[in-house]
Amino acid sequence: MEKHIRKVAIIGTGLVGSSAAYSIVNQGICDELLMVDINKERAIGESLDLSHCIDFTSSRTTVHAATYKDLGDVDVVIITAGPPPKPGQTRLDTLGIGAKIMEDMIPKIMASGFNGIFLIASNPVDIITYHVWKLSGLPRTRVIGTGTSLDSSRLKTILSNMLNVDPRSIYGYTMGEHGDSQFAVWSHITVGGKPFLQILEERKEELGHIDLDQIVEDVKKVGFEILKRKGTTYYGIGNALAFILKSIFNDDHKIIALSCVLDGEYGESDICTGVPAIITREGIKDIVELRLTEEEQEKFRKSNAVLRDYMASIGYGQKIATVV
Known part of the structure; x- marks a missing residue:
């Protein structure tokens, strides 16, 4: 009986x-996990440590250190x-170094014969995802960034604490840059199917103190609050990567806010930015185009203008006047 091995590589340990x-x-998401790092000893150490988890998990994942040459038959490179x-x-200030890392790394990965899906968390994730797409030559549907998936989760967590409901019962997204110019799509956020703005209207006496702009600011800044206290964030984004990977292998057709290369969607082209998208075994099946309000559409335009300004610094397009 032929068996397909679900094989994943993580670049950066x-x-x-x-x-x-x-x-x-x-979570037993894949059968084989390859750990790759410029610090080969670190990759070996992480692989050994992770392999000692297997006796306590529900399924077996083989974990070992690898090099770029080993990635030819990998399904997903994270x-x-x-x-x-x-x-x-x-x-955004980390773009210069991040872009150079990709320029060294991606040709080596592609030289291995890799023809799967790239899943990217490296910041600034929207521009790095676009850069990887250009460097790899793969279809735009198979180069995916984590986008505003974590920001959307942070938004749901804040709202869940305010409303005392499970965050998984809240549906909605932040869109645009995974960064300071992102915005919450309030017109499409629901709680158990009920519009959040309607809940605020009906419960003015109880919830009238809620400041929507402050919530968005809290979403934007919470990552830096974590960074200030412990050096960097990793559990949230680590689990987001696992969640997206699981949706790919399960062919879930789940809708997640991801960094996607746009080609006419939302009136935008030749840019990678955070939008809700349907994720499948083949990558991005479709981008969900929400009917944004005029204010939301303008915020999306401004966020993408910020990204384009920074894209120009590594040779894409032209720098434009940004109004934020």
Whole structure:
């Protein structure tokens, strides 16, 4: 009987990569997990440590260190390599170093014969995802960034605490840049199917103090609050990577806010930005085009203008005047 081995590689075995690996192993998402890092000893150490989890999990995942040459038959390559922002920096400020890392890495991966899906968490994730797409030559549907998936989760967590409901009963997204210019799509956020804005209207006496703009600011800044206290974030994004990977292998057709290369959707082209998309075994099946309000459409345009300005710094398009 022929058996397909679900094979995944993680490039970058720092805190994000190792956290993603830990989630993947514990959930039994793949059969074989390859750990790749410029620090080969670190990759070996993480592989050994992770392999000692298997006796305590429900399924077996083989974990071992690897090199770029070993990636030819991998289904999904997860990229987490890159520098975290330093105090006072934004994610966008890490672009120069991150872009150079991809320029060295992606040709080596493609030379192995790799023809699967790239799943990218390296920041600034929207521009790095676009850069990987250009460097790899793969279809846009198979180069995917984590986008605003984590931001959307953070938004749901904040709302769940305010409303005292499970965050998994809240549906909605932030869109645009995974960064300071993102925005919440309030017109499409629901709680158990009921519009959140309607809930606010009906419960003014109880919820009238809620400031929507402040909630968005809290979503934007919480990553830096974590960074300030413990150096960087890794559990949330690690689990987000595992969640997206599981949806790919299960062919879930789940809708997740991801960094996607747009080609006319939302009136935008030749840019990678956070939008809800249907994820399948083949990558992005479709981008969900929400009917945004005029205000939301303008916020989306401004967020993409910010991304384009930084894209120009590594040779894509032209720098434009950004109004935020």
